Each structure stands twice: as C-alpha cells, then as structure tokens.
Amino acid sequence: MNEMNDILLEVKDLAIEYRTRKSLVQAVNGISFQVPRGSTLGLVGETGAGKTTTALGIMGLIPVPPGKVAGGEILFQGEDLLQKSPAEMRAIRGKRISMIFQDPMTALNPILTVGDQICEVIRLHEKLSKHEAVAKAKEMLELVGIPGERYGEFPHQFSGGMKQRVVIAIALACSPMLLIADEPTTALDVTIQAQVLLLMNNLKKELGTSMILITHDLGVVAETCENVAIMYAGEIVEMGTLEDIYEHARHPYTRGLFDSIPDLDVEQDRLKPIAGLMPDPSALPVGCSFAPRCPYRTAACEAAPVGSTQLSPTHCVRCVRAGELAGGKEGGQA
Amino acid sequence: MAKYICKRLLQMIPVLLGVALIVFTLMYITPSNPANMILGDTATPEQVAALEEELGLNDPFLVQFGNYILGIVTRFDFGTSWFTGKPIVGELLLRFPKTALLAALSVVLSAIIGIVCGVVAATKQYSIFDNLATAISLVGVSMPSFWLALMLCLLFAVKLGWLPVSGSYGWEYWVLPVVTLGTSGAANIMRMTRSSMLEVIRMDYIRTARAKGQSERMVITRHALKNALIPVITVIGIQFGNLLGGSVLVESVFAIPGLGKYGVDAIKQRDLPAVLGSVLFLAVTFSFVNLLTDILYSFIDPRIQTSLGPSRRQKRAAAGKAEEGAA
Numbered sequence: 248m249n250e251m252n253d254i255l256l257e258v259k260d261l262a263i264e265y266r267t268r269k270s271l272v273q274a275v276n277g278i279s280f281q282v283p284r285g286s287t288l289g290l291v292g293e294t295g296a297g298k299t300t301t302a303l304g305i306m307g308l309i310p311v312p313p314g315k316v317a318g319g320e321i322l323f324q325g326e327d328l329l330q331k332s333p334a335e336m337r338a339i340r341g342k343r344i345s346m347i348f349q350d351p352m353t354a355l356n357p358i359l360t361v362g363d364q365i366c367e368v369i370r371l372h373e374k375l376s377k378h379e380a381v382a383k384a385k386e387m388l389e390l391v392g393i394p395g396e397r398y399g400e401f402p403h404q405f406s407g408g409m410k411q412r413v414v415i416a417i418a419l420a421c422s423p424m425l426l427i428a429d430e431p432t433t434a435l436d437v438t439i440q441a442q443v444l445l446l447m448n449n450l451k452k453e454l455g456t457s458m459i460l461i462t463h464d465l466g467v468v469a470e471t472c473e474n475v476a477i478m479y480a481g482e483i484v485e486m487g488t489l490e491d492i493y494e495h496a497r498h499p500y501t502r503g504l505f506d507s508i509p510d511l512d513v514e515q516d517r518l519k520p521i522a523g524l525m526p527d528p529s530a531l532p533v534g535c536s537f538a539p540r541c542p543y544r545t546a547a548c549e550a551a552p553v554g555s556t557q558l559s560p561t562h563c564v565r566c567v568r569a570g571e572l573a574g575g576k577e578g579g580q581a
Numbered sequence: 582m583a584k585y586i587c588k589r590l591l592q593m594i595p596v597l598l599g600v601a602l603i604v605f606t607l608m609y610i611t612p613s614n615p616a617n618m619i620l621g622d623t624a625t626p627e628q629v630a631a632l633e634e635e636l637g638l639n640d641p642f643l644v645q646f647g648n649y650i651l652g653i654v655t656r657f658d659f660g661t662s663w664f665t666g667k668p669i670v671g672e673l674l675l676r677f678p679k680t681a682l683l684a685a686l687s688v689v690l691s692a693i694i695g696i697v698c699g700v701v702a703a704t705k706q707y708s709i710f711d712n713l714a715t716a717i718s719l720v721g722v723s724m725p726s727f728w729l730a731l732m733l734c735l736l737f738a739v740k741l742g743w744l745p746v747s748g749s750y751g752w753e754y755w756v757l758p759v760v761t762l763g764t765s766g767a768a769n770i771m772r773m774t775r776s777s778m779l780e781v782i783r784m785d786y787i788r789t790a791r792a793k794g795q796s797e798r799m800v801i802t803r804h805a806l807k808n809a810l811i812p813v814i815t816v817i818g819i820q821f822g823n824l825l826g827g828s829v830l831v832e833s834v835f836a837i838p839g840l841g842k843y844g845v846d847a848i849k850q851r852d853l854p855a856v857l858g859s860v861l862f863l864a865v866t867f868s869f870v871n872l873l874t875d876i877l878y879s880f881i882d883p884r885i886q887t888s889l890g891p892s893r894r895q896k897r898a899a900a901g902k903a904e905e906g907a908a
Contacts, residue, residue: 308791333797341794348792353785356804358883368793401883417793 254322255457256282256305256425261319263297263304266312270529274300276481277319282425282474287451287458289468289489291504292478295525298461299349301478302427305459306346307336323425342372345418347428351411351435355402361413362388362398365420372421387416391446408439415447422454429461444471465504469493474561477501480526480536487562497564499541535567543568586876593868598650600864601857605646608853614638618851619663636663649857659861660854662847669858672843677862679749680832680839684824686759691766692817696810698767699774703809704801706779714771721768726827730761730834747836758835762827766820773816777809784808811882818874822867 263275275297282288290298303309305321307328321328323344328336345368348354356364365384369375375383385395391412393405402410411431418426428447432440448471451458460471468475469489476486477500485498496502503521523540526532532539534549541548547567556570557563616632617624633639637648652658659669698718702711737757738746745754781787782805790804791797829841836842840859847855879885 306792308788337794337796339794340792346792348785348789350785354789356786356790356808358807358881359804360883364789367790367795371794403884414789417789 253283254281255284255324256459257320257322258301258305259320259322261301261304261321262317263300263309263314264317265314272529273531274314274481274528275304276531278476278478278481278483279319280476280483280486282457282459284424284457285455286473287460287471289472289475290459290461290478291463291465291468291475293463293525295528296478297481297528298478299429300481302346302429302459302461305427306340306344307331307333308340308346338372341368341423342421343423344425344427345421345423347411347414347418347426347431349430349433351407351414354414355410357402360399360401361405362400365413365417368417368420384416384420387420388413390419390450391416392442408435408443411435411439411443412446415443415450419450419454419456423456426451426456426458427461428458430463431460432464432467433462440467447471465508477504480531481528482536482565484537484566485562485564487559491559491562495562497558497562497569498537498566499543500537503540535565582876582879586872589872589875593865593872596868597861597864601650601861602646604857604860605649606642608851608856609642609645611851613851615663615851615853649854653861659858662855663852664850664855669854672855673840673858673862676838676840676843679837680825680828680841681866683755683758683762683828683831683837683839684821686755687762687766687824688817688821690759691763691770691820694763694767695770696774696806696813699771699813700778700801700806700809702771702775703778703782711775715775718768718771721764722772724765726761726765727830727834729764730757730831733757733761734834747834749835749837754835754837758831758837761831761834762824765827766817766824769820770813770816773813774809777812778805781805781809807881811878814874814877814881818871821870821874825863825867 257279258281259279260277261275261279262273262277265272265274278297278301280288290301292298300309300314303314304316305323305328309316316329319329323339328339331339355361359367362381362384365387366380369380369383369387370377373380373383381398385398388398389395393409393412393416397405402413405413411434415431418428431447432443435443444467447458450456458471460468462468472489474486474488475492476483477492477498478484479500485492485496485501487495492501493505496505500521506519507521509515509518521540526536526539532549534547534551535541535544535553538544538548545567553565553567555563555565558569614629614633616629616636616638620628620632637645640648649660652660657670659673661668662672665672698714702708702714705711734746734757737744744756748754782801787800787804790800795804825841828839829845831837832839832842833845840862844856844859844863846852847859
C-alpha cells in the first residue's frame with residue numbers, strides 16, 4: 248500500500264494515434280512508465296518520437312480529431328485520467344498536473360498582460376478574490392525572478408528567457424503535484440538554459456513537485472533527472488535510473504545517442520550520427536522499429552515485435568540481443 | 582496616441598483635396614453648359630452669358646477649383662444647388678443622418694451575424710453548419726446588392742406584403758435596405774472571422790489556455806476571439822466604406838432620401854455643386870471610419886499601442902516607478 252502511494256503517475260500501455268484520411272499515424276505505441284512522488288523522469292528521444300504526444304495524452308489535450316487515445320491507462324494518484332469527464336480533467340489541468348510548453352515565444356497570449364495570464368490559472372483553481380489572486384500572481388513573478396511591477400506588461404515586452412519564466416510561473420502557480428516540462432530550454436540560448444534549469448530544479452525542491460522532463464538533450468537529463476526513458480518511434484526502448492542509462496546502456500539506439508555526442512578527451516574530426524532516419528510513423532515495421540538502422544540487427548529483430556526485458560528492478564530494455572550486448576557503455580568501448 | 586490621431590487627421594487633408602480635385606475635374610470636362618440647363622431652352626444668349634459670369638464659369642479651371650475649396654474651408658459653404666437654389670450644406674446635413682443610420686445598422690447587423698457565424702463555423706470546422714455557412718456566405722459575397730434589393734422587394738413587399746416597398750417613415754421601412762446592405766458585409770465578415778479563428782485556434786497560447794484548465798467557452802471568447810478579431814476589424818472598417826458606396830444603389834432602389842440618392846439625382850441633373858458636396862461628404866465619413874478602425878485596433882492589440890508611444894497605463898506605471906525612486 249505504501250509503495251502504491253509513492254507512485255504519483257503510472258502510465259500503462261498507452262497508445263495514441265492520429266487518423267487522417269490517408270493514413271493512420273501511430274504516434275505512441277503502448278508505452279508504460281512510472282513517476283514516483285518527488286522524482287523527475289527524463290523522456291528522451293529525437294523529434295517525432297512521440298514525447299510531446301505522450302505529454303499531451305497525460306494532460307488530456309490530444310486534439311480530437313485527428314488524435315485519439317487508442318488504449319491503455321494513465322493512473323494519476325491511482326485514478327485513471329482517461330476515464331475522467333472533460334470537466335473533471337479541467338479541474339486537474341493547471342491545478343494538479345501542469346505543463347510547460349516548448350516554445351515560450353508563442354505559448355503566451357499576445358494581447359493579455361502576463362499578469363492576467365498568471366492570474367487566470369490562479370482564479371480558476373483557487374478560491375481567491377481578484378485582489379488576492381493578483382498579489383499571488385505577482386509573487387509567482389518574483390519567484391521566477393521577474394519584478395512584480397511588470398505584472399501589467401504584455402508578452403512582446405519580454406525577452407525569450409523571461410517569457411519562459413512567465414510560462415513556468417503559470418505552470419507552478421497552483422503548486423501542481425506533477426509538472427510536465429516539454430523541452431523547456433530548447434528555444435533558449437545556452438546561458439538562459441542554465442538559469443531556467445536551475446530555477447526549475449530549485450522550485451521542484453521547494454514545492455516537492457514531481458516532474459516529467461521532455462528533452463533531446465542528454466546533458467540536461469543528467470543534471471535534473473533521477474530516471475530516464477528513451478523513446479523511439481512511439482515506444483520506450485530503454486528505461487532505467489540515470490546510472491542504468493548513462494553507465495549501462497543496453498539498447499543500440501541509446502548507445503547511438505551517447506556515441507553521437509563528441510568526446511572532449513578524444514580528438515574527433517566528424518560527429519558520429521546514427522545512420523538512417525526514423526521510420527515513417529504511419530508505416531512502422533513489424534518487428535523492432537529501430538532494426539533498419541541498427542548495426543546489431545538479426546533476422547529475429549525484423550520478424551516479430553520485440554517485448555520488454557527486465558534487466559534489473561529499475562532497468563528494462565526492448566531489444567532481442569539485450570543479453571548479448573551486456574556491459575553497457577564500457578562494454579561498447581572494450 | 583493624441584499625436585497619432587493629429588497626424589492621421591492632417592493626412593486626411595491631401596486625400597480629401599485629391600478626391601475633390603478628381604470629381605471637380607470630371608464634372609468640369611463633361612460637355613454641358615450648366616447655365617443653359619438652368620435657364621432652359623427659352624433663354625436668350627445674353628441671359629446665358631450673364632449667368633455664366635455670375636456662376637464664375639468663365640474663370641480658369643484652377644481659379645474655379647480654388648474658389649470652391651476656399652468657400653468650404655472659410656465659410657463651410659459647398660455652394661448652392663443649380664436647380665433648387667438652396668445651399669448644399671443644408672441639404673447634405675439633412676440627408677446625412679439617414680445614410681449614416683442605414684450604414685451603421687447594416688454594419689452592426691453584418692458584424693453580429695458575421696462574427697457569430699464565423700466563430701461557430703470555425704469551432705465546428707467541417708460540420709454541417711460550417712459547410713452550410715461557407716456556402717451561403719459565398720452566395721452572399723457574390724450577389725450584387727441591387728439585384729438582392731429587387732428580389733427582397735419582390736418577395737417580402739410584393740408577394741408576401743409584410744414590409745413596405747420604399748420610403749422612410751418608420752422602422753419597418755429600414756428592414757429591407759439594412760438586410761440588403763448587410764448581406765454581403767455579413768458574408769465577408771463571416772469568412773474573415775472563420776479563417777482568422779481557424780488560424781488562432783491552432784496557436785500555442787490556445788493550448789496553454791486549455792492546459793490551465795480553462796473552459797472551452799472561455800478559451801474561445803477570452804483567448805481566441807479577441808486575437809482573431811484583429812484582422813476582422815479591418816474588414817469591418819472597409820465594409821463600412823463599401824456600405825457608404827452601396828447606399829447609393831440601395832437608397833435609389835428603396836427611395837430613401839439619403840446622401841446616396843441625393844448624389845445620384847444630382848448626377849442625373851448635372852448639378853455640379855451637389856455632386857461634389859455629396860462625394861466629399863462620403864469621403865470625409867469614410868476617412869473618419871478608417872481612423873476609428875485604426876484606433877480601435879490599437880485598443881485590442883497592445884503591440885500596436887506600444888509602437889504608437891506609451892499608453893496611459895504604461896505612463897502611470899512609469900510615473901509610479903519614478904516616484905518610488907525619488908522616495
């Protein structure tokens with residue numbers, strides 16, 4: 248029972264698809280993961296891997312049509328979010344689960360003051376008078392390092408980094424239990440990235456928020472996450488603790504990701520990308536979706552879908568040859 | 582803001598001078614002698630010559646034009662009608678309210694119908710309502726207003742007998758003209774609202790609003806509609822101009838004694854000062870509506886306001902900061 252309480256969010260076999268007249272795009276294909284209370288899960292993968300779709304699925308914001316949750320469960324505090332009515336979801340969104348969006352330049356409404364936009368979420372979920380809500384919104388601005396007097400200014404009067412702070416302030420205004428951050432630093436330059444990450448880490452500690460951090464930046468993951476899930480073509484191909492993934496990566500895709508980061512100690516003329524492209528999500532291969540690009544592929548990889556192998560209580564991988572490719576990163580180098 | 586309005590008002594002067602010059606020239610080169618027309622066939626050449634001198638028709642073109650403009654600027658005198666002999670200003674002021682009311686009612690009607698239908702069509706894209714509204718609006722845009730006016734007359738006034746055919750004595754006389762004028766406007770505004778809404782609904786900030794847990798109705802009205810209205814306001818402004826022009830036709834068809842009908846009658850009689858006066862009046866109105874549109878624009882879109890200089894709110898904030906600094 249105690250263990251149950253420690254898991255804030257559990258996603259089981261979630262499948263999300265987009266149906267267009269011409270094709271069926273399987274954006275998310277039966278993924279499962281857990282987010283323990285107070286911890287951060289890094290969701291890593293390249294563009295189009297289904298990271299944002301997963302996040303929108305949890306938020307209940309998949310645009311229907313063309314999108315559709317095709318199956319699975321999203322258990323938040325033991326309750327299935329997929330069974331909730333729209334009104335119940337509205338009460339959860341912004342209050343218990345909130346989301347920081349990818350591009351701060353477009354995430355704020357250009358014709359409302361930033362203060363009003365923070366105030367809006369507070370007044371939706373908390374029984375405060377207009378005056379109290381404004382005071383709280385100013386507090387939130389101060390919390391993310393923006394002077395409260397700038398409450399009445401419009402988004403175009405802020406820089407990109409400051410807009411992202413405003414977006415973070417909106418997301419954190421009602422002290423959510425779960426914060427989904429969708430590439431919160433991608434649109435920002437590197438110095439601002441560091442500031443925003445530091446800010447999010449501090450706030451997470453202060454407020455005890457759990458977090459799902461979506462990114463394709465392994466460096467960001469190493470700094471902020473306890474657990475990591477690597478996504479590829481709508482599936483989680485490998486998941487484990489930070490150590491499992493960074494030190495004992497088993498899946499060829501995970502290794503490919505690490506190998507494509509240039510090593511500071513070794514002189515390198517060219518980067519080492521993973522050859523090939525991600526498969527067309529409307530025509531996924533029968534077997535392992537990474538097989539066409541995989542240097543270790545066998546006939547078994549392409550023949551049938553590959554199940555998940557539990558390597559340790561925390562580490563699981565979706566690869567036929569996971570046992571053979573043991574030894575992780577060190578093994579790869581040896 | 583005040584500075585901006587002053588600038589815009591000054592910019593209107595050359596525009597209006599240009600309009601006056603063009604109309605004045607057109608009337609000047611038409612091959613007819615006003616003096617002959619006023620006096621009729623029985624006049625002697627001496628009488629005609631005397632009247633020509635009196636009307637200033639023997640002066641060079643630029644002198645005539647200059648005198649005309651000078652009269653307006655110094656005495657607000659648009660001349661006297663060559664036919665009735667009455668001062669034109671009085672005639673125009675008498676008729677202007679009818680045209681303004683007609684145009685205003687049509688704009689309000691078409692804005693309400695257009696915006697409501699546009700929003701519903703956009704939020705329920707590809708639904709039956711959307712398809713129907715889009716199809717009807719296409720018909721509405723392409724239908725010439727004089728034809729629509731005649732058809733409406735035929736149906737509601739002649740066949741059904743619900744509404745009077747022409748004149749202007751009570752509210753029921755306004756229904757058909759307003760509907761005629763408003764139809765193409767409503768169709769235009771609906772199409773613009775729909776496409777603008779569809780664009781805005783896909784914006785990230787709409788998703789942000791939903792992520793806050795905001796209700797769908799508030800997402801549409803508070804977040805989407807306000808943004809989508811920015812281009813729609815321009816269309817409404819232009820629509821108002823079209824309506825002023827359209828009133829010429831509609832007023833003639835429905836025999837409403839407005840500015841449009843006055844202008845048409847004046848053209849038929851080659852009553853130069855009356856034509857000039859009514860065209861200038863319409864031009865001034867159009868310019869003012871345009872200015873009003875732009876001012877309205879800046880109230881909705883704060884990005885424009887900043888480019889016009891600090892708003893009152895920002896000035897107050899700056900003053901507050903300065904005081905804090907001093908203390």
